[in-house]
Amino acid sequence: MDIPSSPGKFKEKRTKWHKTLPKLTFWSILFCGVIYFLFFRTPSSFSSDARRSLRTYTYGGAAWENKVISSARVASKNGVSVLVTGAAGFVGSHVSIALKRRGDGVLGLDNFNDYYDPSLKRGRQALLERTGVFIVEGDINDAALLKKLFDIVPFTHVMHLAAQAGVRYAMQNPGSYVHSNIAGFVNLLEVCKAVDPQPAIVWASSSSVYGLNTKVPFSEKDRTDQPASLYAATKKAGEEIAHTYNHIYGLSLTGLRFFTVYGPWGRPDMAYFFFTKDILKGKPIPIFEAANHGTVARDFTYIDDIVRGCLGALDTAEKSTGSGGKKTGPAQLRVFNLGNTSPVPVNNLVTILEKLLKVKAKRNIMRLPRNGDVQFTHANISYAKKEFGYKPTTNLETGLKNFVRWYLNYYSAGKKADE
Numbered sequence: 001m002d003i004p005s006s007p008g009k010f011k012e013k014r015t016k017w018h019k020t021l022p023k024l025t026f027w028s029i030l031f032c033g034v035i036y037f038l039f040f041r042t043p044s045s046f047s048s049d050a051r052r053s054l055r056t057y058t059y060g061g062a063a064w065e066n067k068v069i070s071s072a073r074v075a076s077k078n079g080v081s082v083l084v085t086g087a088a089g090f091v092g093s094h095v096s097i098a099l100k101r102r103g104d105g106v107l108g109l110d111n112f113n114d115y116y117d118p119s120l121k122r123g124r125q126a127l128l129e130r131t132g133v134f135i136v137e138g139d140i141n142d143a144a145l146l147k148k149l150f151d152i153v154p155f156t157h158v159m160h161l162a163a164q165a166g167v168r169y170a171m172q173n174p175g176s177y178v179h180s181n182i183a184g185f186v187n188l189l190e191v192c193k194a195v196d197p198q199p200a201i202v203w204a205s206s207s208s209v210y211g212l213n214t215k216v217p218f219s220e221k222d223r224t225d226q227p228a229s230l231y232a233a234t235k236k237a238g239e240e241i242a243h244t245y246n247h248i249y250g251l252s253l254t255g256l257r258f259f260t261v262y263g264p265w266g267r268p269d270m271a272y273f274f275f276t277k278d279i280l281k282g283k284p285i286p287i288f289e290a291a292n293h294g295t296v297a298r299d300f301t302y303i304d305d306i307v308r309g310c311l312g313a314l315d316t317a318e319k320s321t322g323s324g325g326k327k328t329g330p331a332q333l334r335v336f337n338l339g340n341t342s343p344v345p346v347n348n349l350v351t352i353l354e355k356l357l358k359v360k361a362k363r364n365i366m367r368l369p370r371n372g373d374v375q376f377t378h379a380n381i382s383y384a385k386k387e388f389g390y391k392p393t394t395n396l397e398t399g400l401k402n403f404v405r406w407y408l409n410y411y412s413a414g415k416k417a418d419e
């Protein structure tokens with residue numbers, strides 16, 4: 001019956017088929033488009049996570065292993081071998097260089113995600129390469145990769161600085177915080193607990209764990225159960241997870257609560273950075289204030305002081321006590337504030353930038369939005385001082401001067417600050 005009984009009928013059928021083909025093509029393209037959009041383009045937390053986890057990295061091979069070995073090779077007598085996660089990040093890149101310069105073996109790990117302009121991360125990577133630090137491209141959620149790295153190098157320490165940072169972005173993309181700060185951290189600890197010898201781990205917590213506390217300065221003994229953002233909640237979760245892995249597996253764990261770290265090669269999502277960009281462009285900058293014109297202030301801490309704190313914590317970290325995934329005795333568990341101890345109102349930060357840039361800012365004073373920000377932070381650093389002599393030495397004027405010098409230099413060299 002399907003065979004045309006007459007040329008006319010046949011002709012009719014052919015005409016229909018010609019009509020269907022473009023339709024079929026159209027619907028196929030549309031279907032593929034929808035699939036592509038769902039998995040790779042939708043700006044929701046799910047798709048962003050999916051995009052990150054679907055990304056594949058290539059690693060392995062003799063040349064790659066040689067780079068790993070050579071980067072992690074200890075060059076000084078009492079040096080240690082450190083795996084630095086988030087090595088292409090702001091703090092990670094500075095810490096990696098400092099460790100390498102003093103003779104430690106350093107291997108970087110970074111997923112180069114696009115939370116902010118990845119070209120800045122590539123710039124830091126180039127800087128690290130010149131210092132002899134190789135960065136493996138991969139995610140802390142990739143257990144096979146982490147195991148492979150430990151197979152090649154028996155790291156004595158892990159400096160875990162990879163994270164989804166930023167307080168306000170947590171409302172836009174909550175999944176990325178769970179992915180990196182919780183799932184990624186647990187994955188790393190799972191690998192660290194199983195290797196032999198277990199490394200000692202120093203990792204980045206945050207001043208934001210103090211949340212809505214009003215007692216100042218913030219001490220490590222204060223409560224940390226009122227986070228104001230999901231970001232803070234994931235860092236607080238990290239501290240509790242650290243307790244668990246220390247308790248069960250004997251991992252030596254030191255958490256560092258960083259207080260608004262700033263400086264050259266900083267993060268473009270942070271206020272001092274995008275204020276600089278917008279002041280130069282003549283764009284208004286939103287300056288937050290609390291109720292009744294209350295001052296919003298931060299204990300801004302310069303990167304070099306933070307680096308000294310990180311190295312101090314690493315140098316005083318004791319060995320983990322577990323073996324073969326089993327604890328053999330109590331291990332060290334610490335948390336330190338690393339701040340500057342002198343909070344500065346955001347308004348004053350802008351005044352300093354105006355002087356350095358020689359441009360008047362267009363201040364747009366607005367009420368602190370309810371998106372995770374707290375009104376002020378202020379660190380008590382006596383514990384870090386006692387344990388490893390931590391003593392910040394850079395005030396905001398000096399630190400911002402260094403930042404502005406770097407910024408003008410970096411962005412005048414043909415690089416474009418992101419819109």
Ligand SMILES: O=C(O)[C@H]1O[C@H](OP(=O)(O)OP(=O)(O)OC[C@H]2O[C@@H](n3ccc(=O)[nH]c3=O)[C@H](O)[C@@H]2O)[C@H](O)[C@@H](O)[C@@H]1O
Nearest residue numbers: 165166167206207208258259260270271286287288346373
């Ligand atoms: O201390 C920390 O643990 C945290 O420090 C910073 O978070 P934050 O202090 O909020 O840093 P910025 O986003 O640079 O904000 C600095 C100050 O500028 C204010 N601000 C921010 C943005 C804006 O448009 N206007 C404005 O007045 C904020 O309220 C805050 O007081 C980092 O972004 C976090 O990743 C880090 O964990």
